[in-house]
Amino acid sequence: MNEFFKTKPLIIDNHGKLRERDTGRMFHIHGINFASNTKLxxxxxxxxxxxxxxxxxxxxxDTISFVGRPFPLSSAYEHISRIKQCGFNTIRMVTTWEAIEHEGPGIYDVEYTDYLIQLLKVIEEIGGIYVFIDPHQDVWSRFSGGSGAPIWTLYAAGLEPKNFENTLAAKLHHFSAEPEKFTKMVWATNYNRLASKVMFTCFFTGSIFTPNAIIDDKNIQNYLQDHFIDAYSFLIHRIKDQAPEIFGSSFLGVESMNEPNGGYFGFGDLNELSHNQNLRLDETPSPIQAFRLGMGYPEQVDTYSLSIIGPTKNGTKWVDPLGTKAWVTNDDNKDKHYGFKRSSQWRLGECIFAQHGVWDSHTGELIKPEYFKVHPETGEYLNDEKFINGPFLKFWHKFKTSMREIDQDMFLILQPPVLEIPPKIANNSDYLDDKTMLALHYYDGMSLMFQKWNRILNVDTLGIMRGKYINPIFGLVLGENNIRKSIRKQLKEMATESQKNVGYDIPVIFTETGMPFNMDNKRAYIDGNYTPQQDANDAILSALENEQLNFTYWCYNPENCHEWGDLWNLEDFSIFSKDDFKNDPFKDYNNYHDWVVGNSKKIITETNRINSFNYAPHTGNSNDTDSIHSYNHTNNDNHSLSSDRSVSNGSINKSLLRENTHKYLHFEESYLDLTNGLRAKNAIIRPVPVLINGEILECEFNIHTKRFYLKVNCHRPKSNSLPDIIVIPKYHYDENKIKIVATEGTTMIKRNQITQWIEWDHNDLTNRNIALTITLKDSPNTENDNELGCSGLKGLACGYL
Incomplete structure (x- = not known):
């Protein structure tokens, strides 16, 4: 099937922009996380x-299988094509360590990795979409309330996951007596519960805080890190071995661990909750209480709820594990089962921190309340900054070195802890190279926690976290317009802060951001009104577009349903839901071309085509065959939509335009509408500047008027035959109803059965600001046809058209 662009090798320029290596066109990542059900x-x-x-x-x-996640291969054409029709051009492929190495240490699930490789080959076959691998985790593992690591890693650290619920070591949706009423976002509190804290402490700083935890002749830190890195090295190596053709084409590379966490590193007084622990829900034990509960001792624990001003203590609860321990014993025979060989100093059945003198597991006395605040050997005071620039960077260096042994040219994406200041490594070749990107995550906390788009009140989350305000109350943001501006400002500040630390030549990509769809107690699932979701998603997406930030949106889930959302902890972020899908099933075919043609519907359109004036050159990216329709556009009342440079001195021969424009009343074509099942379509489906000769200065899309505006400082491309590529989804724009105004150059609309796009040719220009505006002909709001201040006759007088 013909494509509107082919995935070609990308490079990073000196300003941290992604560009096609051969043409120099700037590529903007407008991507999607695919898919959240792969956690399960x-x-x-x-x-x-x-x-x-x-x-x-x-x-x-041990014997689970992830084959078929996110869907059977027979469904791949449908789902990949749907996200392509939305305008997405990149996939963050969500995988888990558990999916690769669930049976035991060093035992890899080849059937799963081969399934994943086949899926990557399908993406290559469909074309026009890049993909990178996300080693995903949340609060360490499914067995501690999230996703990611296999169960044997918990046993390796000496924990017994079967007892996490009774000891408050983790809070699992699986144990909820009324799973439909599971507390919103309570799963995220597991980052501050015992199981997750132990695992991240062992993973990143075991050699510092648990030096006696030796397994298979390695400290638990190296043991866990080596297995994690080896598992993903196995996957990437197998991809390259089985599908070498996708390297340098659709396959971009791999991200480091999703949302890493420092565990107890830098924690202050273990008697108290951390002042940074802003998320407190339900039973919330202090660290020493968590230690005691983990050893089976009862505790009176404070309980919390969340209000608009933050966490509020609402009572206490007596929790008695009745002697049940969160620590595995010799009687469980897990060491024998997995082949672990521990040092004699490591006693099973006892808290690992008690074994290092932090507290007395017999009396319950806390002996070293600042054990994690002060380095046990050097006496250095520890904090988040030192974690990120110390243990975390050592892990990244190890990960990077291993991946570079497999491939020197794929992109490696560094992800520091969420909402923390990235490491200070600008120009440091130990950690960076010319194929490195930086991943950030951002969610609007108010919308996330309360599952509501509050048009009246929000907060400057980043400003509060960075200590910008004397009192958090000053971080309140009032009014929807100001809320949208605040989101944009926060995203921009995060990107600027990151580039300052990591380097302005390192691209920033927000690999996660999104909005929940189960807002207002799922009202939209009853009345079909997705306006709050539409406006909320538009606020995030507009901010990303306005600042021209690379991103992969969270998320797409082919199994999403109204009752259980994304099937994971009541999250409901998927832009698609099978409960909103009303079409008949798609027919299966052996190849993509036949699938598209066989499932497309013939439609009759009335179209204007221009056949000789303003010749738009062949792009080298698409062939003008029966499956691609292309035509230059003109609008006789509003001047040429594709201006001829030979007459760009301020005048246009309108009579020539009229003479060369012909109307075809019965133009037959085929089209495959894949928007069924999508939610908040008006906001999710958007115009996207995919490949641009130059720098994007402004990019705005109004979901209400459909006005799209793009301002570019143009560069002369390496080849004068390759125009800009801008996706203009057919969902918003029918060729008979749109008006395109380009201040310079020629435009041509092209489409195939899946995608519609504009090719904008301004190849003979350089170092000049030019603009493209798309509006609907019958739109009541056609103000500011171009930002340069000229439209209509005024534009001609100014010489811009």
Whole structure:
């Protein structure tokens, strides 16, 4: 099938912009996370609302399969084509360590990796979409309430996941008596509970805080890190071995661990909750209480709820594990089962921190309340900054070195802890090279926690976290317009802050951001009104576009349903839901071309075509065959939509335009509408400048008027035959109803059965600001046809048209 652009090798320029290596056109990542259901196994199915006793949660932990996540290969054409029709050009492929190495240390699931490779080949076949691998995790593992690591890693650290719920070591949706009423976002509090804290402390700083934890002749830190890196090295190496053709084409590379966490590193007084612990929900033990509960001792624990001003203590709760421990014992035989060989100093059945003298597991006394605040050997005071610039960077260097041994040219994407200041490594070749990018995450906290688009009140989350305000109350933002501006400002500040630390030549990509769809207690699922979701998503997407920030949106989930959302901890972020899909099933075919043609519908359109004036050159990216329709556009009342440079001195021969414009009343073509099942379509489906000769100065899309405005400082490309590529989704724009005004150059609309786009040719210009505006002909709002201040006759007088 012909494409509107082919995935070609990308490079990074001196300003941190992605560009096609051969043409110099700037590429903007407008991507999607694909897909959130890959956190969960297919066999047996273990969606988080399922009771542990009914889904083999623990019993099948070693023998699960992730083959078929995110969907069977037979469904790939449909789902990949749907995201392409939305305008997305990049996939962040969500994978988990558990999916690769669930059976035990060093035992890889080749069937799963080969399934994933076949899916990557399908993406290559479909074309026009880049993809990179995301080693995903949330609060360490499914067995500690999130996703990511296999169960044996918890046993390796000496924990017993079967007892996490009773000891408050983790809070799992699986154990909820009323799973539909599971507390919103309570899963995220697991980052501050015992299981997750132990695992991240061991993973990143085990050699500092648990030096006696030796397993298979390695400290637990090196043991866990080596297995994690080796598992993803195995995957990437196998991809390159089995599908070498996608390297340098659709396959971009791999990100480091998703949302890493420092565990207890830098924690102050273990008697108290951290002042940085802004998320407090339900039972919230202090660290020493968590240690005691983990050893089976009862505790009176404070409980919290969340209000608009932050967490509020609403009572206490007596929690008694009745002697049950969160630590594995010799009687469980897990060491024998997985082949672990521990040092004699590591006693199973006892808290690992008690074994290092932090507290007395017999009396419950806290001995070293600042154990994690002060380096045990050097006496250095520790904090988040030192974690990111110390242990975290050492892990990144190890990960980077391993990946570079596999491939020197793929992109490696560094992800520091969420919302923390990235490491100070600008121009440091130990950690960076010319194929490095930086990943950031951003969610609007108010919308996330309350699952509501509040048009009246929000907060400057980043400003509060960075200590910008004397009192958080001053971080309040009032009014929808100001809220939208605040989101844009926060995103810009995050990107600027990151580039300052990591380097202005390192591209920033927001690999996660999004909005929940189950707003207002799922009202939209009853009345079909997705206006709040539309406006909320538009606020984020507009901010990203306005600042021209690379991103991969969270998320697409082919199994999303109204009752359980994304099937994971009641999250509901998917832009697609099978409960909103009303079409008949698609027919299966053996190849993509046949699938598209066989499922497309013939439509009759009335179209204007211009056949000789303002010749637009062949792009080298698409062939003018029956499957691609192309035509130059003119608008006789509003001047040429594709201005001829030979007459760009301020006048246009309108009579010539009229003479060369012909109307075809019965123009037949085929089109495959894949928007069914999408939610908040008006906001999600957007125009996208994909490849641009120059720098984008402004990019704005108004979802209400459909006005799209693009301002570019143009550069002369390496080849004068390759124009800019701008996706203009057919969902918003029918060729008979749009008006295109280009201040310079020629424009041509092209489309195939999936995608519609503009090719904008301004190849003979350089170092000049030019603009492109798209509006609907019958739109009541056609103000500011171009930012340069000229439209209509005024534009001609100024010489811009």
């Amino acid at each position: 196994p297919t066999l047996p199915s273990q969606n988080t609302h399922m009771n542990v006793d009914n889904c083999g949660f623990y019993e099948s932990a």
